[in-house]
Amino acid sequence: MFKIFFNPTRQMPTALGLVVVLCFTLSAPTQAVAQADGGKPEFIATTQRWLDNAVSNIRPAGAAPLRMEVAVGELDSRLRLAPCARIEPYIPVGTRLWGKTRLGLRCLEGSAKWNVFLPVTVRAYGLAWVVQGNVAPGAVLTEADAIEAEVDWAEEASPIVSNASQWVGQVASRALATGQAVRQGMIKPAQVFQAGTQVRVVAQGAGFQVTSDGQALSAGVVGQAARVRMDNGRVMSGVVLDGRTVRLEL
Template structure:
């Protein structure tokens, strides 16, 4: 009986040593890389298919930390960590859901998305108003920065530069701001609109006007009200 017990312990020890040997560790590492690579490729393909416009996607998967010694796993599950997205520099997780030891690791991944965008022709200082002559269309990496690319000219034409821009920079949402269309004291047209009627009168701006934003005006009657700036001389007030 004692001999059988010793033999069983010996076989268990041998099995454990084999499972944790360098060759097994390398095999587990290769399986993790493969699982992550397949999952990322499918996820990026799905995302690019759903996106509007033609994008050229590039994916680069990093390596697992070679110091990790992970036990074999019967079933691995790849996932995207909470708060992350496959855009630019990110990490993808792989966890063991069926094995002697339940482990969980992450690998670095870089996703580049190349597509057409508007880039600055020359340096633009803060406050400059952007026009068609200031930009040119070129292919850029949309995922190089987190801020969204401004593909539609309506989102940047006539807007002001929010921070200094250098030649070759792609226009992004955090680089522009609506332009000021009138100053304090400027004469404006006030359009008061209610259910089934509209009244227009002259007024004076009490605050600077930016299209789409709120501004305070004094009407001919002396009444002060706030409304939405529509253009260079019109403020709409909803009654």
């Protein structure tokens, strides 16, 4: 009988992206490990239960509870693992329980210590905004470009954009097709003015605010920096607030 050992103080992921800072190398034991029905090692079923529990509380920021599913793959058929009385699962450094990933398994009590990696696929189903119709690169997204539908949030590494206000008015950074979930890597802020545009400059400091006019020396994108020449000829840099306003922090 195999036992799965779990130390909750260092192994259980409590949020998306948590990783464990332990990693061991793969050993090469030669003895055969006991097999359960179907030819799989007995500890695979216990590992499945451990993973189901580990992902049950994963919830990306801003997301409603997701329906989590975990599919455990198979070990390399060429491996011959020595019998082990206590096996510890762990998350390898640089990985997370999200999408196509892997889980480490190491023998703590056995005739030969071993360490292997088990392929795992984590799926996280929930509502998200999904593109309807084709959207050309550079097109400004409107509310009509996406509808809500259930998708696998973990299908791609780029985070889902869950709030419509965060993508409506943004620009498609590449061609988008029907059925794609709206993700951060697909959109970028829209340009709201060109170089040479007359803009209003709002200078803010401790307890005061001054407004003046200036000329943009670079294109303006909401939330990003733009250079402005003031009426006195001085060149300043500030953050673009909207189609004609740049804020300077003094």
